Amino acid sequence: MNDSGSLAIARSAVARLAWDEAMDAFTDADREGPLLADDLAEWAMVAYLMGSTEISLSALNRAYQLYLDGGDPAGAARCGFWSAFTLFTRGEMAQANGWVGRSQRLMESLPADHPINGYLLAVESFRQVAIDGDYAASYETAMRAVAFGTKGGDADLVALGLNNAGRAQVRIGNVAGGMLLLDEAMVSVVSGELTPTVAGTVYCSLIEACETISEFQRAQEWTDALTRWCDQQQGMLTFNGQCLTHRSHLLRRHGDWSLAAAEALRACERFQGATDQMATGEPLYQLGEISRMTGDETAAEEFYGRATEWGRDPQPGLALLRLQQGRVEQAVAMMRRLITEARDDVDRCRLFPAYVEVMLKAGDMDSAAAAAKDLERLAGVYGTSAWRAEAQLALGAVMLDRGDADAGLAHLRRAYDAWQVLRVPYEAARTRVLIGLACRRMGDEDTARRELDAAEQAFLDLGAGPAVTALRQLRGGIVRAHPLTDRELEILALVARGETNREIADRLFIAVKTVDRHVANILAKLAVPSRTAATAWAYEHDLL
Numbered sequence: 001m002n003d004s005g006s007l008a009i010a011r012s013a014v015a016r017l018a019w020d021e022a023m024d025a026f027t028d029a030d031r032e033g034p035l036l037a038d039d040l041a042e043w044a045m046v047a048y049l050m051g052s053t054e055i056s057l058s059a060l061n062r063a064y065q066l067y068l069d070g071g072d073p074a075g076a077a078r079c080g081f082w083s084a085f086t087l088f089t090r091g092e093m094a095q096a097n098g099w100v101g102r103s104q105r106l107m108e109s110l111p112a113d114h115p116i117n118g119y120l121l122a123v124e125s126f127r128q129v130a131i132d133g134d135y136a137a138s139y140e141t142a143m144r145a146v147a148f149g150t151k152g153g154d155a156d157l158v159a160l161g162l163n164n165a166g167r168a169q170v171r172i173g174n175v176a177g178g179m180l181l182l183d184e185a186m187v188s189v190v191s192g193e194l195t196p197t198v199a200g201t202v203y204c205s206l207i208e209a210c211e212t213i214s215e216f217q218r219a220q221e222w223t224d225a226l227t228r229w230c231d232q233q234q235g236m237l238t239f240n241g242q243c244l245t246h247r248s249h250l251l252r253r254h255g256d257w258s259l260a261a262a263e264a265l266r267a268c269e270r271f272q273g274a275t276d277q278m279a280t281g282e283p284l285y286q287l288g289e290i291s292r293m294t295g296d297e298t299a300a301e302e303f304y305g306r307a308t309e310w311g312r313d314p315q316p317g318l319a320l321l322r323l324q325q326g327r328v329e330q331a332v333a334m335m336r337r338l339i340t341e342a343r344d345d346v347d348r349c350r351l352f353p354a355y356v357e358v359m360l361k362a363g364d365m366d367s368a369a370a371a372a373k374d375l376e377r378l379a380g381v382y383g384t385s386a387w388r389a390e391a392q393l394a395l396g397a398v399m400l401d402r403g404d405a406d407a408g409l410a411h412l413r414r415a416y417d418a419w420q421v422l423r424v425p426y427e428a429a430r431t432r433v434l435i436g437l438a439c440r441r442m443g444d445e446d447t448a449r450r451e452l453d454a455a456e457q458a459f460l461d462l463g464a465g466p467a468v469t470a471l472r473q474l475r476g477g478i479v480r481a482h483p484l485t486d487r488e489l490e491i492l493a494l495v496a497r498g499e500t501n502r503e504i505a506d507r508l509f510i511a512v513k514t515v516d517r518h519v520a521n522i523l524a525k526l527a528v529p530s531r532t533a534a535t536a537w538a539y540e541h542d543l544l
Helices: 007-015 018-034 038-047 053-069 073-088 093-107 115-132 135-152 155-171 175-190 196-212 217-229 237-252 257-270 275-293 297-309 318-326 326-339 345-362 366-384 385-404 404-420 426-443 444-462 465-474 487-497 500-508 514-527 531-542
Strands: none
Touching: 007 155, 018 038, 038 053, 038 073, 038 196, 053 073, 053 175, 053 257, 073 093, 073 115, 093 115, 135 155, 155 175, 155 196, 175 196, 175 217, 196 217, 196 500, 217 237, 237 257, 237 318, 257 275, 275 297, 275 318, 275 465, 297 318, 297 444, 297 487, 297 514, 318 326, 318 345, 326 345, 326 531, 345 366, 345 385, 345 404, 366 385, 385 404, 385 426, 404 426, 426 444, 426 465, 444 465, 465 487, 487 514, 487 531, 500 514, 514 531
């Protein structure tokens, strides 16, 4: 038996929630002598929290064999459950199913009501809701897992089951019932009844469910709670990185794009070395969205591409980038494919706002109108304020495009009021542009001018360069008399101040190589040989 000092340090660190210290100590202890099955299972949990899922899976595999050799099929099956759960989250279906099959055979020697059977039901319900999209079956399976956990007094199992059942109910449109189940699961999290792995899983799953249906206020409340929980976990990476990703998403929606980018970059740093592909891809997608809206198309392409490499579909952001670039046909093709592939109403709701925008730009009024009506209907089913606002905005845009400014204005006013309550400044400004156009068509030039002025100022405050440019061109204002993009103009201004590429990268939260490319593009477009010459050109053309 291993009774090394390193093992004692590891056990003490686990008790103090010092996961980085525990990870190092378990690694040392493993070199010093063989570990018991329980210690390997503990090490697997620590490695998972640190984002080292390969080490976690290896430790689970070794623990599984030791439990099996020691005549403890329940312990082995528990390791099989966690292996399957981890592999499912990584998208490795074949291996995950293999571990489920192994564990099920082990359970044949145990009573039918043994709690471990409940864990196998929990992983099955997770697969049904997250992978198969069979929400009715997932709910039934999850509630059977809850029954096992309740009977056996297993708080972890009850919370996992309630979490899966709640997510399934939300997906089928029973938002109130689903959120009630998710909140019930959170009671045991907040009270400290759960192991850290389960607590973090339930936290992030609840926030993801809120974000899926754009329930931003609830997502904000639970993200704040997750932040406090993560602060208590020394050195933890997995859920800390996810917390930063959730924060980035909410900050972007609320208009603090600089801080959102900083949090997304921190999340990417936390996930370095981790193998959770979707976890790494999501903050990269957020960085792509921020880059697109600020006009840095080069960075947006780069971040969307990297998100794709990590398993995160860069949509609908990439389609909106193509629209912004004037590549309307490509944007249309992307959005039509996405709507066709959407597996349920929730996915369609998330795509409809971008779909309507693209179809209106392409002149496909019928498709835009049909999508806006579907969005209105589904927003009523799911009942979230953001989707109701999106529906009103889509309907208003369609009515305005049809020439019915009166009807469009009524929808747009409702959308704007909702965005104000939700504190979503970018969407509020987009809505004000359409309100201004509606007023102009109704002959109220004074109100139109005030609405468009307010929208332009909001875009300027956000740093939404492309939106400012589009609005000025819409108003018949100045047309760009130079070849630079808004992001290139921003970087040229910093170059003129004498900042190095490293300093510019740090200020704008982008990679140095991205700044290098921008500077090279600026020099090429202006046909000048140096940074000094580019600065002089900018002053000569009154751009600085």
